[in-house]
Amino acid sequence: MKINILAGGPQQYLPNLNDYCFDEVLWIGVDRGAYTLIKKGIAIDYAFGDFDSVDESQYSMIKQHVPHLQRVKPEKDETDMELALLWAIEQKPEEITVFGATGGRLDHFFANTQLLIQPLLNDILVPIRLVDKQNQIMVKKSGHYQIAKESTYPYISFIPVTENVRNLTLTGFKYPLTNHFVPLGSTLCISNELIDDNGTFSFDKGILMVIRSKDEK
Secondary structure, eight states: OOEEEEEESOOOOOGGGGGGGOTTEEEEEEEEHHHHHHHHTOOOOOOEETTTTHHHHHHHHHHHHHSEEOOOOSSSSSHHHHHHHHHHHHTSSSSSEEOOOSSSSSHHHHHHHHHHHHHTTOOOOEEEEEOOOOEEEEEEEEEEEEEETTSSSOEEEEEESEEEEEEEEEEESSSSSEEEEEEEOOOSSSSSEESSSSEEEEEEEEEEEEEEOOOOO
């Protein structure tokens, strides 16, 4: 099973969600994201949030269409997105894809990128990625990984999340590296590209944010 989550970010940043509608996928709406899924005709299974970003008629529609609805008080320690993601992780899916989590307010965007990091710190290895119409964002702990060329997302950036990333090695890339130290704040690994159909990246300490992106048409 795979889980897709739609948050309430600006719709102009969304990819075509129909491209992510598979047989074995469960959809979760977060706050206004639940209403967006309904309006797009996508069957929604669960919804989480305080729903302060929808009006009463929109919330009534959500109640009619969502079989499992969890409404919470606005005054809480976790964001609506965090509540939905924590529930999704507990289901132990093959992967979690989050839409509507970029664009708009920067505090929401940075909070959502932080939610990618927290599971790794607790040794939860469910693959989680943020996706919009120009980017795919994920985080990786130290290890050895294969990565395939995708024409739709030709640029690949590696951004240190922890203070030090040690012995970063990139093979199959336009700008290769061998056992390179990358400190927090470095822009060394921005906008790289694969020159082979497949490449690898590896490092033995730290956490990297991996961003696959494309230019806007």
